Amino acid sequence: MKTMEKNRKVLSRSGMRATSQRALILDIIREGHLDADEVYRRARERHPRLSLSTVYRTLQKLKERGLIDELHFDETHHHYEIKQPTGHHHLVCLSCGKIIEFACQLSQKMKEDVARQHKFAVTGIEVNMTGYCSDCAKDSK
Amino acid sequence: MKTMEKNRKVLSRSGMRATSQRALILDIIREGHLDADEVYRRARERHPRLSLSTVYRTLQKLKERGLIDELHFDETHHHYEIKQPTGHHHLVCLSCGKIIEFACQLSQKMKEDVARQHKFAVTGIEVNMTGYCSDCAKDSK
């Protein structure tokens, strides 16, 4: 598998040992905005002896090294996504659970405003909106 | 206590039974952006037989009725605050943990942009920034 080789290189370049478990987990995170348990279940299909601890430890480490981002939706657990070059934020459909990414030029300005007004050195920003997607077209009034 | 009477009225008006536990919990949430366990600990000082289950059930119900908002910071548990008339968002200092509220006129526009571009009916928005407050003045570069 070509992509596995690429994943190993990404890991090495970030100063992490390139194990098969990590390459696999990285591969799976590219599939979407998954939580730890979903990563675990998908990974087990290809590597049945993988443990959930390894998933958690790997997610932690990938986050520290800046290879993935952690998302905090309205739930008791987190979701993860591959770090992307352009900043973006998320919409969560309350009906079907779909997660939609949206680009946002305003959030940059928002950061600057806050930094100026509160003398706050911003290192991260997360914007999450909830609602109903066009497919679900809820008659919520 | 005058404020307890007020809390009971708030509860009744929202169609909830006004119990002493709920009035107390509402009172304590006014103290800040607390998580369930912190609400529990503070509440026990005034009502030692209060159970943690009641705290969770009450927070759940207050959220449903729109009396409080749930915040999702970079943690495995949630925080709560009294619902306020004007929308605002939060800064979390990574050094001292302080939470700063900031008003934001841009988020309204952000919602409108998203609604238009993705045909998404927005019901909620949460903006959280992390960084370092002026007191901590980190030499993070």
Added chain:
DNA sequence: ATGGCTGCAAAAGTTTTGCACTTCT
């Protein structure tokens, strides 16, 4: 009075940790 609420205990769900063994470099 009666339906909702509470406390307690137990369970469920999520994340972390200790340790012996394995793998990467």
Added chain:
DNA sequence: AGAAGTGCAAAACTTTTGCAGCCAT
């Protein structure tokens, strides 16, 4: 070889639930 990573089991932490009795309306 040595350090870092893994699997397993157990623990820790957060939240939910069943149930008998209590309380607000």
